[in-house]
Amino acid sequence: METFNNTLETTIDMQFNRKNYSDEVLISLYQNMVRPRMIEEKMLILLRQGRVGKWFSGIGQEAISVGSAMAMNADEYILPMHRNLGVFTSRNIPLTRLIAQFQGKLSGFTKGRDRSFHFGTQEYKIVGMISHLGPQMALADGIALADLLEQKNKATLVFTGDGATSEGDFHEALNVASVWNLPVIFIIENNGYGLSTPVSEQYRCKDLVDRAIGYGMEGRKIDGNNILEVYDTINSLANDIRQNPRPVLVECLTFRMRGHEEASGVKYVPQELFEEWGKKDPLENFEKYLIEQGIINQEFIDSLRSRIKTDIESAIDIAFAEPDIIPNTEEELADMYAPYDEVAIEPSSDSKSEKRYLDAISDAMRQAMQRRNNLVIMGQDVAEYGGAFKITQGFVEEFGIGRVRNTPLCESAIVGAAFGLSINGYKGIMEMQFADFVTCGFNQIVNNLAKSHYRWGQKADVVVRMPTGAGTGAGPFHSQSNEAWFTKTPGLKVVYPAFPTDAKGLLAAAIEDPNPVIYFEHKYLYRGISEEIADDYYTTPIGKAKLVKEGDQLSIITYGLGVHWALDYLTQHPEISADVLDLRTLLPWDKDAVEATVKKNGKVLILHEDTLTSGLGGEIAAYIAEHLFGYLDGPVMRCASLDTAIPMSKALEDNFLAKSRLDEVIQKLLRF
Structure with a gap:
């Protein structure tokens, strides 16, 4: 039987080409690589001393994080993973606050509620990962879509690993980005292993970048240990796609020099790989190059390292001295939701009309679209076709295909894109064609939308419409009442109107609410019940029977x-x-x-x-x-x-x- 060997190549020579980049740029790249390396080395000491509990090392991969982050503009979003410390430090996040985050202190970004790099910050335009890895790629789609709709010349950068390319979320996010021409740079950090699983057991293609052609997008494979190659590639691509929006897939070849996390060890990795990749250390090689070029000298290096060491020790002293968190139950419960003082919106006139349940839902969305230019409707067949139940019929003619968007069949990516829209100042209404299909987007709802405000204070301003229920002989996959899947999920709001008046008012209220709302609408009632309702826009309070x-x-x-x-x-x-x-x-x-x-x-x-x-x-x-x-x-x-x-x-x-x-x-x- 033929065996397939796709061992990660290590034969690329480390050739630095500075092109027209100034000494200042090269020195900045170097400084920004030294900082995360020294922080990591200190964290490993603290780990051995039992002063920190867990660490995911990115030693040997700094060139990807630093080169990519420095190539992006400060007001452009980056979505890193757990080996991208260099992204956070290159964005100049205060080290004291980073270490407080690592230690679960109150002054960290998650108030002790989440670990290491599982956080985001609007101040520094970073959106952190969740442990499921792949879902963050769809968030990048939504962020880029908001920029595209606003006609901003911006790019979005999102990281994933070789292991996560096996997830369905990878496929969905790349496909959506390609279909919609979104300005997203997808970076694969191919470091040889997904925990202990080598790349030979992850995929059959020779190179992961070869997958780009399947999505109709450009692909680049680069030496991820060469800081100048990473910086120049991402800088050039970002400049280009800001003017000519489209996604690009970049595979960065590198190697994971330590375990998946420190406790897992590296016994499963052949020693010769460490020896070979050790020669390609991104920091050592670039430092040697800069010395040879006369750009820096040993005195500069010693001075830089001394300053960074002082900064690290000071930050550790401050963060470690911060008292442990004292739980406040009231605050814990309150922080599951973004603050919102609901104020009822009353109809502006007495005008009323007889409307079916279906028409009431359509009314609410149409009027909300008229009131809010940042509202986007997404779902399968919602545009020219008007949706499976014709609820959005005529919408694309009134609001355009930019805001009424047909989507591929990829529920996870579209829920994620709706969240990305929210992160970047827009609001998404996502239609599940049938509530039953929500299983394909379940993770995005219960782990991303529901937990984001509690974790790092980011509202998930999303409405998911759920055509639900039986009575039409549609069988096991088009008739479920699955509301209980969500009523046990803190962070969500779940509404379920029974009459046209409430169907309109509750949907309008869901759109006004900055929290994620799962809106159940019964298919059997669409054309089976009518009621005289207000013609004007109004809301029905959420949480009131x-x-x-x-x-x-x-x-x-x-x-x-x-x-x-x-x-x-x-x-x-x-x-x-x-x-x-x-x-x-x-x-x-x-x-x-x-x-x-x-x-x-x-x-x-x-x-x-x-x-x-x-x-x-x-x-x-x-x-x-x-x-x-x-x-x-x-x-x-x-x-x-x-x-x-x-x-x-x-x-x-x-x-x-x-x-x-x-x-x-x-x-x-x-x-x-």
């Missing part, structure tokens, strides 16, 4: 299609008197409204279309049992759909849905 029917025998707490099931049932059974409380918002849900109806009637039924096990009803029932037990005249009962996938046939679907058991559960509750 609505009592849609009053009675005194029991309380039905529900949302979405369940509201209509409850109302229809009570119409058919006029002998039963019940409150029907429409939650409208599922995260945060309205505890005050729930408490009021429970205290009033004492018998409670929680109804929802979602499956019984782990549905939101279980959480509400537990809250009532814990806090309102003394007001109950019977057990809190739940009526939900079967714990199965959703079948296609009408008979099976009807049997699946909670509606088929509603009478049985109500009658049982009334007997108590």
Whole structure:
């Protein structure tokens, strides 16, 4: 059997070509490589002393970080990874604050909530990684898209590693960038190993840069240990794509001289690779070149290192002396969300029209687009086709293809791009063609959108529209009620309107809110329900339930299609008197409204279309049992759909849905 050998090449000669760069530029490149090298060497000492807990070393890879960062303008975003200390130091982030971040101190960038380089900072235009690696590439797409829409001549730079090129997020981000001609430089740091997995087990192509042609983009392979080659390549590309927007893939060949992180060691790496790559040390070779060229001398080197050593020791003393964080529960809870004082927007006139649920959603988006030039709608088929359900029909003619964007089939990349838009001053509404498809973008929602403000104070100003629910015989992959996946995720807000009035008002409120909002809209209601609603723009407050029917025998707490099931049932059974409380918002849900109806009637039924096990009803029932037990005249009962996938046939679907058991559960509750 033929074996495929793609061992990372090391035969490139270290040839420095200064071109027309001044001595000052070369000295600056050198100084900026020395600084992260010396910081790392100190961190490794502290690690051995047990004074720091973990470290991901970038020793031997400084030329990529420093050369790339210095080639970018200070107001352009860079999205680094965990071996790119040189990016942070080249952007002149105060060393005291960096070390405080490493140590989990309050003065760090994440208030002790995240580790090492898992943070961003708008002040220095850096957006840090999450541990899933690949998702940050789509954020770069969104950042670049905002620049493109603003007609700013800017580039965005994003890093990834050879291992992360195996992730779907890599493919999605590059494909979107290429289709949309986004000015993004994608840098692959090919350092030979993804933890212990060598490149020969990561990919079959000879070079990772060969993948560029598959996306219709330019690709460059360079010596990642040659600071002048890195700087010149990125500088030239950035200058070019600022004027002629397009993405470029750059593969930087280098080597990881230490373990994935220090605890993992390097026993799995052949010793001869260390010997060969040790000869290509980027700092030693460039230093030798500068000495030979008469640009620096030993006195300069000694003086520089002395100053940096003093800076490092001072920063360590200050950061380590900072007291440990004293937890503040109230602050922890509050920081999950970007601050927002919601002020209701009332219609500016009394004008009203009969609108379907679908039309109400369309109204809210159209009027929001008219009010906000920085609002972008993205999704599959949302432009000329008008969306799968025609909700955005006519939008592209009114707002243009720049702001109403058809997307490739890549939910993760588009959610990530929406987040990138938010980082760069825009707002995205992303339509999941069906709520079921959110699984393909799940990580971006629950790990990126939901946690960003808590982690580093960055709002995720994104709305994800979720056409949801059963009743149309669409089967297991187009009918799920999956809201419970998100109602347990702090940092998100989840809304679910049951009527056209709320469909418009809650979507408008979601757009006004700077936090990530998951907006569920029931497909069965699109054309099945109409209501007279205000023609003008208005908002319905998020987090407030609505009592849609009053009675005194029991309380039905529900949302979405369940509201209509409850109302229809009570119409058919006029002998039963019940409150029907429409939650409208599922995260945060309205505890005050729930408490009021429970205290009033004492018998409670929680109804929802979602499956019984782990549905939101279980959480509400537990809250009532814990806090309102003394007001109950019977057990809190739940009526939900079967714990199965959703079948296609009408008979099976009807049997699946909670509606088929509603009478049985109500009658049982009334007997108590």
